[in-house]
Amino acid sequence: xxxxxxxxxxxxxxxxxxxxxxxxxxxxxxxxxxxxxxxxxxxxxxxxxxxxxxxxxxxxxxxxxxxxxxxxxxxxxxxxxxxxxxxxxxxxxxxxxxxxxxxxxxxxxxxxxxxxxxxxxxxxxxxxxxxxxxxxxxxxxxxxxxxxxxxxxxxxxxxxxxxxxxxxxxxxxxxxxxxxxxxxxxxxxxxxxxxxxxxxxxxxxxxxxxxxxxxxxxxxxxxxxxxxxxxxxxxxxxxxxxxxxxxxxxxxxxxxxxxxxxxxxxxxxxxxxxxxxxxxxxxxxxxxxxxxxxxxxxxxxxxxxxxxxxxxxxxxxxxxxxxxxxxxxxxxxxxxxxxxxxxxxxxxxxxxxxxxxxxxxxxxxxxxxxxxxxxxxxxxxxxxxxxxxxxxxxxxxxxxx
Numbered sequence: 001x002x003x004x005x006x007x008x009x010x011x012x013x014x015x016x017x018x019x020x021x022x023x024x025x026x027x028x029x030x031x032x033x034x035x036x037x038x039x040x041x042x043x044x045x046x047x048x049x050x051x052x053x054x055x056x057x058x059x060x061x062x063x064x065x066x067x068x069x070x071x072x073x074x075x076x077x078x079x080x081x082x083x084x085x086x087x088x089x090x091x092x093x094x095x096x097x098x099x100x101x102x103x104x105x106x107x108x109x110x111x112x113x114x115x116x117x118x119x120x121x122x123x124x125x126x127x128x129x130x131x132x133x134x135x136x137x138x139x140x141x142x143x144x145x146x147x148x149x150x151x152x153x154x155x156x157x158x159x160x161x162x163x164x165x166x167x168x169x170x171x172x173x174x175x176x177x178x179x180x181x182x183x184x185x186x187x188x189x190x191x192x193x194x195x196x197x198x199x200x201x202x203x204x205x206x207x208x209x210x211x212x213x214x215x216x217x218x219x220x221x222x223x224x225x226x227x228x229x230x231x232x233x234x235x236x237x238x239x240x241x242x243x244x245x246x247x248x249x250x251x252x253x254x255x256x257x258x259x260x261x262x263x264x265x266x267x268x269x270x271x272x273x274x275x276x277x278x279x280x281x282x283x284x285x286x287x288x289x290x291x292x293x294x295x296x297x298x299x300x301x302x303x304x305x306x307x308x309x310x311x312x313x314x315x316x317x318x319x320x321x322x323x324x325x326x327x328x329x330x331x332x333x334x335x336x337x338x339x340x341x342x343x344x345x346x347x348x349x350x351x352x353x354x355x356x357x358x359x360x361x362x363x364x365x366x367x368x369x370x371x372x373x374x375x376x377x378x379x380x381x382x383x384x385x386x387x388x389x390x391x392x393x394x395x396x397x398x399x400x401x
Contacts, residue, residue, distance in 0.1 A: 015040035015377055018052070018109055020099075020151075021369030022092055023116035024140075026194030026220065026270060027324075028064050030056040031095040034365035035105055038373045045207070045379055047178050047370060053103035054362040057095035063087060070120060071270060081120060081139065088118050088140035093148035112152040114372025114396070115145055116364075122158075124167050124267045125388070126259070136168045142399035154372040154396040161382040166389030169267035173199050173212040174374065174381040175367035179358055181205055186315040189352070191363070192218040192325025195269055196305050199386075200312050211312075212386035213264035216257075216304035217273040218325050221297040224278035229290035238330025241298040244291030250281070254300045260307065265388035298331050306338035313343035322352045322360035371395055 016039040024031050033055055039048040059067075067088075070080050092115060100107040117140030125134040142155035158168035172191075176199040180187055183205035190198050196218035202209040219234065226235040235241055254260075259268055278297075285293065309319075319339070325331050332349060339347040352360040374381040380392030 015042075017111035017373055017376065019369040019373050020096060020110050020113045021365040021367065021372065022096065022113060023364055023368055024059065024088075024118045025364070026119070027223075028059060028067050028118065030058050031092055032056050032362070032365045033095060033099045034362045034369055035099070035103065035110065036366055036369040038370065040373075040377050040379075047373065049178065049358070049366065049370065051358060051362065051366060052105055053099070054359060054365065055095075055099040055102055056361070057098055059091065063091060067118065072275060084120075085139045085141050086144050089142070089144035090148060092117075092140050092145050096145075096149050096151075107149065107151070110151055112154060112372060112376065113145060113149060114157075114368045115140060115142065115153055115155045116157060116368050117155060119269070122168065122267070122269050122271060124169070124269075124271075125165070126262060126266060127268075127271055134162055134165075134168075136162055142397060146399040146401040150401045152401065153399040154375055155399065156397040157368065157371055157395045159397075160393040160395050161387050161389045164382075164384075164389040164391050164393050166382060166384065166387035166393075167265055167267040168387065170197050170199070170212045170214065170386055171371060171382065171395065172197075172364060172367040173210045173383040173386045174207055175370040176212070177201055177207045177210060178370055179363075179366065180320070180356065186312065188309065188312060188316055188319045190305065190309075190319050190321045190323075192301070192305075192321065192323035192331070194218055194220040194223070195273070196301060196323075196325070198305075198309060203315075207383055208385060210383050210386055211264060212383065213308070214267045214269075215308040216260055216268065217297075217301055218323060219301070219328075220270070220273045221278050221300065222294060222328075222331075224275045225282070225290070225294050225297050228278065228282060229293070234324070235294055235298075235328065235330075238298060238328040240291050241294040242330045244289065244293070244295030246299045247285070247288060247292055247296045250285060250288070250293075250296050251299055251303070254296075255303060255307075260304050265386055267387075295330075298328070299334050301325065302331060302334035302338045305335060306342045309339065310342045313339065313345075313347065317346060318348045318350055320352045320355060321349050322363055326351055326360075
């Protein structure tokens with residue numbers, strides 16, 4: 001589809017629109033939606049952002065179980081993946097209708113939906129073996145979502161970047177620059193979800209100078225261990241880890257995993273640090289106390305983040321943090337100590353909600369709303385410096401109802 005026909009989706013041919021950004025993360029616990037009014041500056045690629053509303057819709061236990069069934073089967077199930085591709089799209093459509101109703105936003109006022117979908121598998125360039133090529137698969141078909149919402153859908157955001165030899169991740173840097181960039185100041189954004197990732201926004205205020213990458217595991221190993229040992233989906237308040245002792249031997253093994261010291265751009269995920277990873281190390285360390293394993297996993301997240309951020313800590317003493325891991329006091333304490341150890345100075349770890357008008361929990365949904373809007377405005381929105389792509393790309397495919 002030509003850029004001219006894409007622009008026709010925008011009301012009255014203007015460079016403004018109401019976009020619903022939607023996604024489900026690695027925890028697969030909810031479908032999140034942020035509805036935003038966006039307007040492109042007439043003189044630059046800066047986008048004015050107004051958040052109209054945000055909502056989280058829990059994913060049914062049955063659907064969540066089936067998604068994890070797909071994750072945990074190394075060979076996968078072709079029939080299950082095929083069905084889930086439609087089921088997830090229909091669940092996204094239901095979440096869209098529930099959100100517009102709850103937020104009192106007419107669904108007809110939404111110009112387009114920008115849907116990340118649910119990542120089923122991601123093979124980053126450094127993870128591909130001789131039988132594979134770097135690739136990615138997000139489930140939640142755009143045409144199905146468009147039909148059930150009667151709204152145009154931009155989806156499949158990662159493939160264009162990977163087609164240009166990029167990692168397909170991270171994709172939020174362009175949006176982080178829109179929301180948090182400040183000329184003359186280095187800003188470090190840290191998100192601790194299942195995987196921990198960082199965005200370093202440069203004082204030049206040029207998106208081409210942004211550095212962003214996944215540092216390694218965030219909550220993924222911690223959550224898997226909490227489920228294995230205690231039947232809990234996460235270590236609430238880091239309580240179990242706080243009563244454990246870090247195993248230096250196991251920590252050194254984990255820190256020696258090559259990914260930690262690969263220079264950016266780089267990305268990782270469940271393929272490396274999923275449940276199979278945790279289970280293998282639990283079996284190898286069967287005599288270790290559960291609290292000690294959790295303490296070591298928590299320190300691993302802290303230490304791998306600090307090691308990866310070390311080159312930029314001389315430029316700032318504040319890190320803006322978000323994600324579920326920020327709510328873990330044990331992890332926050334360990335992380336602050338590690339950041340101060342590698343930088344040799346006091347580091348302030350601030351929650352994004354303390355300094356931003358955009359709620360941290362809505363950040364990624366807002367990001368995809370911005371990415372979808374950029375595509376409609378014919379603006380490339382990957383950041384090659386962050387993803388490793390050979391060129392800027394317009395992201396996503398378009399489905400028309």
